[in-house]
Amino acid sequence: MPKIRPPAVAGQFYPDSVLRLQDFLNEFLVSPSPCDTAPVTALIVPHAGLRYSGETAAIAFSVVDPARWRHIVLIGPTHHRWFHGIAVAPHDFFRTPLGEVPVDTAVCNALVAVDTLFEMNEDAHVPEHALEVELPFIQHLMPECPIIPLVCGDLTPDEIRKAAAALEAVLPPETLFVVSSDFTHYGERFDYVPFAEEEAPEALRKLDHGAINEITRQDTNGFMRYCERTGATICGQRPIAIMLALNELRQAGGNFELLHYTNTGEMLEDYSSTVSYAAIVYRAAEVEDDLVMSEETVDVLLNVAHDAIASELANEEYHLPSTAPPHLYDNGACFVTLRLRGDLRGCMGTLEAKESLLENIERNAVNAAFHDPRFPPLTATEFRDVDLQISCLTPRRPIASIDDFELGRHGIILEKDGKHAVFLPQVAAEQQWDRETTMRHLERKAGLRAGSWRQGSQLYVFETICCASPEHRAESD
Structure with missing residues (x-):
């Protein structure tokens, strides 16, 4: 009997009503522009409630060409369980109100076999929202495409590069790489107040764009050093670093592009507690x-x-x-x-x-x-x-x-x-x-x-x- 991971945050982070969820996706997901000739092969998208980060995520997903992809790596941070390594989902399907998303169990098993950093870990996946929030976008655009669901725990810089090497060895062609990550979490409830609240509108944007600049420079070490030096509370910094290290291995030659940036302080006009969101895509190099x-x-x-x-x-x-x-x-x-x-x-x-x-x-x-x-x-x-x-x-x-x-x-x-x-x-x-x-x-x-x-x-x-x-x-x- 298939093993199904049930939804954990439907009705909380996104609608549990099929009609309401479809209405949101139909409104915010648009077809890629014909002028977007350089294919998007990877993206960084936020994972908060759709009312806050959904539009930002939709902007990134909208430039993906669904016809190009047969597999999707979906990787994000852990928010509920502490562990070392990378948790691979031991499920056959992930369920949302829109139906069931198939898991690429062959690739998941291969990752576990190729490096001990990867372990089947159901406990890490069951309560985790970081991957689940992205599933409706994937179901809407690529309903038949299987996912490779990975939740990142603690990793050293060397282990981040080991993980990238394992992914390079195992991932099949035509695999889209989706990183689920919010950017800076500012405020007392996040135990991160490096500047006064009145300075937050400008200082927060500067802090986030410093990290984004390291991403667009495709500097894995630079990005990790920046996060360590500033203490930037980017929840998906390890998944992002894995993606950067993987691109370095592939010598891909493309470019990262920031499509949209915002934060809840800007939305709610209240910077006492705010989370930042960015839509970032990687466009593969086009050979002239x-x-x-x-x-x-x-x-x-x-x-x-x-x-x-x-x-x-x-x-x-x-x-x-x-x-x-x-x-x-x-x-x-x-x-x-x-x-x-x-x-x-x-x-x-x-x-x-x-x-x-x-x-x-x-x-x-x-x-x-x-x-x-x-x-x-x-x-x-x-x-x-x-x-x-x-x-x-x-x-x-x-x-x-x-x-x-x-x-x-x-x-x-x-x-x-x-x-x-x-x-x-x-x-x-x-x-x-x-x-x-x-x-x-x-x-x-x-x-x-x-x-x-x-x-x-x-x-x-x-x-x-x-x-x-x-x-x-x-x-x-």
């Missing part, structure tokens, strides 16, 4: 075509592919260039294609960016030349006449139907029953296939029976930025 495809970049990428193959043929160790443009050391995914006198001679690639683009090109060039199961290993004689093509991939995104698949522009991925297959954008164009024909060939490549892609399958599209030159011939040394 003209940057990636500059002449210098093309030469570097093609030379890496060529030299990696040449070194393998010579049984020599290959070393990546140390003076390439800096953005090529960022994580990237690609396919490397070899053609011999116009005919395919090997093609291997990676769909997810798990290593630097240069490392990925080196790996896939060697795999395409020597480990493509459709062809025997490339010979030195063939190498003299091989043409190289590198297709750098944008992040994949799910599509609802093949009507969203643009021939010649999109590559397409089919996943079903543990099987998958992919075509680069040029495949359908070169073969002059229409959408239906492309899908027939794609499901055949995946080892699926005819027509099975129409039900129960996941479809994704991506785009590629290609580096190829007919004159760039691979030459033996």
Whole structure:
């Protein structure tokens, strides 16, 4: 029987009436603007009662593209139980008045297995409001998306980085990262009065924005030092630090953006006891075509592919260039294609960016030349006449139907029953296939029976930025 975590604060922090809750969500959640091209991959949202912080949280959730995400990390601080480490929810579902939110139990179990910092801890989750308050927003935007619910206890700076490393090792692609945190809690009842009440309107804003500046600078150590130095009562400072440390590990290259800031002192015109709220989002870096495809970049990428193959043929160790443009050391995914006198001679690639683009090109060039199961290993004689093509991939995104698949522009991925297959954008164009024909060939490549892609399958599209030159011939040394 499924284990369900019942609501703890419905009717207190948010309405227990389905209609009232839906009315609030319909009013304050708006569709992302078409001009928001850089995808939001993480956000910091408050968790007080909706009458105080709901509008701020809605501002952040409104810029999330629901179609991009298949998993959600929901991480926040503990308010009711003291413990050391990170409490993982041992539940199958979290319930709210809107229904049940599925828990990604596979990822939860993997986190517990990978690092002892993560422990199943029901007691930490049952009374905790920090995660629960965010659930209606998630249910409204992404009702089928499973959550990975984590409550943070006490953690040292080293443990914060360990937790980030464990998350990086375990989290699947297409995981949205949601941190639930209020900012400064000021007043006698919070045992935090670093300045007089009459100074609070200006001093509180300055204190909070000092922390926000460390976040936007993406400085994990700076943020933790700031909180320690000022004593800032940011309840979710450890979850925020984990997110910053995770971004450092990923070398993500995007930017944090403050969308909204307020506090209850400002709302109620009473600063004797006040809590601050911020809506902060992280926008992933957008790769500009003209940057990636500059002449210098093309030469570097093609030379890496060529030299990696040449070194393998010579049984020599290959070393990546140390003076390439800096953005090529960022994580990237690609396919490397070899053609011999116009005919395919090997093609291997990676769909997810798990290593630097240069490392990925080196790996896939060697795999395409020597480990493509459709062809025997490339010979030195063939190498003299091989043409190289590198297709750098944008992040994949799910599509609802093949009507969203643009021939010649999109590559397409089919996943079903543990099987998958992919075509680069040029495949359908070169073969002059229409959408239906492309899908027939794609499901055949995946080892699926005819027509099975129409039900129960996941479809994704991506785009590629290609580096190829007919004159760039691979030459033996």
